[in-house]
Amino acid sequence: MVYGPTAIYSLGQGAILPLLPIISREFGADLATAALVTAMIVVGQLCGNLPAGWLVPRLGERYTMALASAVSLLGIAGMLLSRHLGVLMLSVFVIGLSAAAFALARHTFMTTRVPVAYRARSLSLLGGSFRLGAFTGPFVSAALLAIFGREQASIWFFGACLVVVGLLVTFGPDPEEKAAAAARAERTARRDERTAARDEAVEPEDTGEAVTGSIPTSERLGIFGTIRRNRGVLSRLGVAAASLSFVRASRPAILPLWGLSIGLDSSTIALIVGIAGALEFALFYASGQVMDRFGRLWAAVPSLILMGGAMIALAFTHDVSAAEMWFGVFAVVIGVGNGLSSGILLTLGADVAPKQSPAAFLGAWRTITDAGGALSPLVVSGLTAVASLSVAAGGIGVIGLLGALAFIRWVPRYVPRR
Known part of the structure; x- marks a missing residue:
């Protein structure tokens, strides 16, 4: 009940993402507009994170996920029934909004309920659940296309996944309630122990003097109050985390374009990128093991060094005689680097999040x-247009190495070893 709904949700979403440009073309969109339709998922997630941060404390994790599934179904209905490109874009945007609420609800639950000793492993599994959809979703959509011959079959599949998720989180056992009951039982046991110890001790004499000190209270902050109070960590460690998201998001833009520019056919590019993706997916739990046993830096810094260094090295191989071989080598290195960082952004966010809100x-x-990830394709496109694809790859690599330095600077300050 913790990972199952997440995996099902991401599987359904992963099945429609590769087909959004094709569906957009059926509505008469040009290439630029088709890319914009696909980007509306990311735009929706960006716009949905802060409202989801307001919603989760009020509805709870379970009902937020149920509501997100229901609203996503409205987006699915819009995609199936729309006859206009604007309606399609709005529907995809709504799905992105709901995805933000769904992901934040599960992230908040793991932050508040999972013990620190194996927080990274549990959040790496959560990250792996999200990656499952990105990895297997295209295979599902390809199978549905082979069977039904229409892109709408993947939309119906996502709708079925949403129904299953909604039923699971609404009527299935609630991990949040179980964890809360266990915490209440633990507090009751500790209170009983303290009461018993007090009863055995000698009561102090009442002198009639005033008791000094204050009664601790829980201050309730809103979204912007919380941001204001934590602006230091958000502007430092948060920006370092955004650099990792930036480098990650550059891979789907850089690698296929690089393969095309050196003359590879589509099937070879798909094979190389697929092998790199398989290695990336296979390493997600190893990342959590490394973070829990050795610390967060041992996942974040090697990951950025591998990805950033491979991007910089790739930039110098475009015109060499063995360009195809180097493309395969560095694509695999980038996949390994990204796999080693699985769950790091979730884990660092949980580490520095205030307990009260x-x-x-x-x-x-x-x-x-998410803003770092959304900015990356724009930077790749701009650098490629102004200079070249090699300059774009090198620029991404430099940002990755700078991000590694930022992690070395700020993680020890905000996330000390425990």
Whole structure:
């Protein structure tokens, strides 16, 4: 009940993402507009993180996920029934909004309920659940296309996944309630122990003097109050995390374009990128093991060094005689580097989130990291247009190495070893 709904949701979403440009073309969109339709998922997530941070503390994790599934179904209905490109874009945007609320609800639950000793492993599994959709979704959509011959079959599949998720989180066992009941039982046991110890001790004499000190209270902050209070960590460690998200998001833009520019056919490019993706997916739990045993830096810094260094090295191989071989080598290195960072953004967000209002903070944290990912394709496109694809790859690599330095600077300050 913790990972199952996440995996099902991401599987359905992963099945429609590769087909959004094709569906857009059926509505008469040109290439630029088709790319914009696909980008509306990311735009929706960016716009949905902060409202989700307000919603989760009020509805709870379970009902937020149920509501997100229901609203996503409205987006699915819009995609199936729309006859206009604007309606299609709005529907995809709504799905992105709902995805932000769904992901933040699960992230908040893991932050508040999972013990620190194996927080990274649990959040790496959560990251792996999200990656499952990106990895297997295209295979599902390809199978549905082979069977039904229409792109709408994948939309119906996503709708079926949403129905299953909604039923699971609404009527299935609620992990949030179970964790809360366990925490209440633990507090009751500790209170009983303290009461018993007090009863055995000698009561102090009442002198009639005033008791000094204050009664601790829980201050309730809103979204912007939480951001203001935590602006230091968000502007430092948050920006470092955004650099990792930036480098990650450059891979789907850089690698296929690089393969085309050196003369590879589509099937060879798909094979190389697929092998790199398989290695990336296979390493997601190893990342959590490394973070829990050795610390967060041992996942974040090697990941950025591998990805950034491979991007810089790739920039110098475009015109060499063995360009195809180097493309395969560095694509695999980038995949390994990304696999080693699985769950790091979720884990660092959980580490630095305030205990009193984690959802509001995590909404801001996810907005910053998602913004890094959303900015990356624009930078790749701009550098390629102004200079060349090699310059774009080198620029991405430099940002990755700078991000590694930022992690070395700020992680020890905000996330000390425990």
